Amino acid sequence: MPKQGKKVTDAAKQVDRAKLYDPAEALDLVKKLAPAKFDETVEAVVKLGVDPRHADQQVRGAVVLPHGTGKTRSVLVFAKGDKAKEAEEAGADFVGAEDMVEKIQKEGWLGFDVAIATPDMMGMVGKLGRILGPRGLMPNPKTGTVTFDVTQAVREVKAGKIEYRVDKAGIIHAPIGKVSFDTEKLTDNLRVLVEQLIRVRPQAAKGQYIKGISVCSTMGPGIKVNALKVTA
Secondary structure, three states: OHHHHHHHHHHHHOOOOOOOEOHHHHHHHHHHHOOOOOOOEEEEEEEEOOOOOOHHHOOEEEEEOOOOOOOOOOEEEEOOHHHHHHHHHHOOOEEEOHHHHHHHHHHOOOOOOEEEEOHHHHHHHHHHHHHHHHHOOOOOHHHOOEOOOHHHHHHHHHHOEEEEEOOOOOEEEEEEEEOOOOHHHHHHHHHHHHHHHHHOOOOOOOOOOEEEEEEEEOOOOOEEEOHHHHOO
């Protein structure tokens, strides 16, 4: 552990804390300074000018990153009949109805990353709120995971769809790829994420909306990004 700590400390020393880096420069540095031996996730941290205590300033949704996240996510679809068949054909890893609800309730099974449900299934799926809700796994119309178009929903998740939600401090944390990604792909993913956040700006949000952006790898230091250059 001391050796790992030294790597992290040395990496942090190579970052100018007072500088706002151009996006590509920042992400180049993230790749260069990632200290772990595994393929670290690259995360974007976006500080928003909102007060999440107010319902009309909540920022939550989903966006499909053009180059994905580098992680294959397993999908559970709650559906019946033709919609269940569609989900299977679209590549869902698990498909079911009462059987899946019972498996989660009685066995505590949570072997999936994303849950999708057709609207007619939500009465049944709602029983799982206490289990799925705290883990961020509950299907939600705002993130496109409650829909009759299960084919599109499954394909988007498999293609790199991520969910985002502002925390109590007004900050969005979102994965935008892996250290092994080309800088250009990471830059594209960051741009698409920030453009989406701008599109869903709450009308009640006043003043400066994008207050700050930084990027980092799982074990690496945070690097501040010039927000004006992200969408330029």
